[in-house]
């Protein structure tokens with residue numbers, strides 16, 4: 001049983017997109033729970049849209065906020081093979097609880113100076129969580145990258161300075177992600193205009209995070 005927390009204090013970096021993809025891909029290999037830990041409940045909206053579709057395997061989705069992510073999340077997660085928490089942006093109690101509950105923290109980050117500046121806060125929270133949850137594995141996922149710029153390279157250098165472990169897989173800015181989540185789907189499932197590159201990115205991400213490849 002592995003519990004993944006997708007976290008960042010910064011908004012709009014792709015936390016919900018990452019969380020719904022991971023939880024849905026995990027659902028294909030065992031019962032998967034998606035905890036929406038964001039009071040804005042974007043993952044829950046996604047799940048509601050998904051219920052109107054024919055997609056076969058779905059995670060079970062539930063909403064928890066603040067400390068309940070740890071206290072209730074623990075019991076709930078024990079009934080599932082995999083759990084993914086979408087930890088809301090600014091709710092620090094929920095964010096801390098998610099980091100105490102998790103085995104693996106995934107930090108999606110964009111490649112701007114604002115993303116780098118926002119990391120300082122988050123890293124303090126992660127360090128604190130590690131005092132209570134020393135086995136927590138922390139992985140950074142570069143998201144919403146524009147491959148035409150050298151921003152990603154600059155961000156990688158910054159993350160290396162922070163001694164953070166960065167996943168090899170990089171997620172580019174692609175319409176497919178916005179479309180898929182807006183349909184209650186993941187990029188593999190969209191009916192029209194499948195984006196092979198987006199599917200490959202998500203498969204590589206899964207393989208790296210779940211299978212350690």
Ligand SMILES: Nc1ncnc2c1ncn2[C@@H]1O[C@H](COP(=O)(O)OP(=O)(O)OP(=O)(O)O)[C@@H](O)[C@H]1O
Pocket residue numbers: 010011012013014015016017018038042088089143144145171172173174175176177178179181
């Ligand atoms: N790789 C991507 N390419 C294009 N659009 C993306 C990508 N990832 C996310 N988006 C879009 O960017 C917006 C923010 O993404 P998402 O909701 O996943 O971020 P978030 O970190 O959960 O945001 P919030 O802090 O508001 O919860 C959404 O409209 C989403 O569809």
Ligand SMILES: [Mg+2]
Pocket residue numbers: 015016017038042043086
């Ligand atoms: Mg979100």
